[in-house]
Amino acid sequence: MSHPSRTGPWNVHRLPRADGRTFLVTGGNAGIGYFTAEQLATTGATVVLGSRDQVKAEGAMASIRSRVPGARLGHLRIDLADPASVGTAAERLCLDRLDAVVHNAGVALDHPPRRETEDGLELMFATNHLGHFALTRWLAPLLSAAPAARVVTVGSFAAKSEQLDLDDLQSVKDYRPKRAYARSKLAQMCFGLELDRRLRATGSTVLSMVVHPGGALDSLTPSRPPVHIRTAGGRLRGLPAGLVLQGKDAGAWPAVRAVLDPQATGGELWGPSCFGLRGRPRREPRWDQLTRTAVAEQLWDASCELTGVDPGLGLT
Template identity: 65%
Template sequence: MTLNSGCRAEGKTILVTGASAGIGYFVAEQLAAEGADVALGCRDAAKADLAIQAIRVRVPAARLRSVRLDLADLSSLPATVDALDVERLDAVVLNAGILLSGPERRVNAQGHELMFATNHLGHFALVAHLAPMLAAAAHSRVITVGSFAARSELLDLDDLQSARDYRPKRTYGRSKLAQMLFGFELDRRLRARGADTASIIAHPGGALDSLTPSRPPLFVRTTAQRLRGLPAGVVLHGKHAGAQSIVRAILDTESTGGQLWGPRVFGLRGRPRRETPHAHMTDLEAADRLWAASVALTGVDPLVRPATPLRK
C-alpha cells in the first residue's frame, strides 16, 4: 500500500484488537511495514505468536508484541492495559469481533449477549481504560472497524442485547452498528471537550478469504479456494486489500475525526476513499441512548477515567 507522503508510522505505537486473523492481521502487517510499533491484542496467545511469525517473514525488522485481550470478559481489560505497559498510545484499532451462527443466544461472564458484549461493549470499555495513554500522545486516533452488515440494521434501543428476539445475523449487524454509532459519537464528544484524540470509522468492504493471499503458518489459501474466488473478484477483494481503508484512516494526515473510510468501488472493493455515512449511523438520539446504556452495562465511560473495578 502506498500512502501520501509523510504518512509513515515510525515512532508510533498502535494496538490492533483481533490481530491474529483476517482483517486485523493485515492491518498489523501493513502498519509494521510502515514502521509502527504494533501490539497485537489477541485472545489466543498461540495464534498471536503465529501472526507475529508470519509478519516477520514479510517485514523482518517489524517491531511487534502481543498482549492477551478477551473483549468478552470486561473484568479482564484492566490487566490487558497494564500488560500493554506504555505511557502513550498513538492509535487503537477496534477490529476484533465475533459472528455466531448457532440459534442459541449466548452470554458472557457478565451476562451480556456475546456478540454485543464482544463487538461493542468490550471495545467501549477498552477505550475507557486506554484513555490516559491516548491523551498522552499527540494527535492520537481511535479507529472503529465497521461493517457492511450495519447498513441494513437499526438498533432496538429497548432490546440492545436481543433478549426478546434473537437472530444471529441481525444481532451481529446491530452489534456492528452499535460500534459505528459509538465511533461517531465518541468523536463528537471529544471535539466538544477540545481533545486532541480523533475518532475515525473505517470498513473493509467485501473481503473474502478466497481472494486473500496466504500467510503461512497462519493462513494458507489453496489453489481450489483461489479458483473459486476468481469470479467474486469482479466486485469484492481480499482481506489484505480490505485492511487498506483502516490503515489509511490511521496514518493519512488527510483523515480527520468523524470521517468514514471504505473501499472506492461501491464500498466493496478498491482503494480507500472517504464515504458519507448512512443517517442511522450518526443518529444523535440513538447514539446518546446507546452511550448511556453502555456506561451502565460496563461501569466505565471512555471520557471519564475509571476509578472503580468493572462490574461482574
C-alpha cells in the same frame, strides 16, 4: 509526534513512515486485523497485536516478521468478553503513550442458539461493542498522552442495512445471529462517531473515526501461513466474487489509512471506493443510521450502564 505531511494520491503499497509511534490492533492475529497489523508494521511503527490466544498471536507475529524484516511487534493478551481482562489492558501494555488503537476484534456467529458471556451479556454485542467501549476508557490516559492519537473503529458493510433496537440491544426478544452481528457492528460505528463528538466538545487532541472493510472474503485473501492458507481450489472458487468483492488484505486498507493519513480527521467514515465493497480506501458520506445523534447518545448511556465505565472520562 506530529503526523507527516502528504502530497499526491494515497498509495496503499507505499505507506508513510511512522517510526517512533505505537499502534494497538485488537484481533490482530487473524483476518482483517492481521493484515492491518502487517501493513502498519511496514511503516516502522511498533504494532501490538491484541489477542486472547498467545499461540495464534505468536503465529501471526512470525508471519509478519517473515514479510517485514525488523518488524517491531508485541502481543497484548486481552479477551474483550471479559471485563477483568479489558480493565487491566492499559497496565499490561507497559507504555507511556499510545498513538492509535484499531478496534477490530469481533465474534461472528452464524447459527443459534444465542450465547452469553459469563456476565450474562449476549456474546457478539458484548465482544464487538461493549468490550471496545470499555477498552477505550482504560486506554484513555495513554491516548491522551500522545500528541494526536486516533481511535479507529472497524464496523461492517452488513451494518448498513440494519437499525439499532434500543429496547433489545442484546437480542433477547428475537435472536437472529446474522442480524445480531450486524447490529453489534452498527453499535460500534455509532460509538466511534459519538466518541468523536464528545472529544471535540472537550477540545481533546484525540480523534475518533470509523471504517468498514467492504466485502472481504477468505477465498480472495492471499495466504499467510499459519494465519491463513488459501488453497488452489478456494482461489478458483473465489474468482467470480472478485469482480465485486475483495480479500481481507484489501479490507484492511481503510483502517490503515485512518490510522496513518495526516488528512484524515475525526468523525469521518472510510471504506472501499467501489460501491463500498472493494477498491482503494476513501472517505464516504455517513450512512443514515450513523447520523442519528439521539440514538447514539442513548446507546452511549446504555453502554455505560452495562460496562460500568464511561470512555469519555480521561480523554483530553
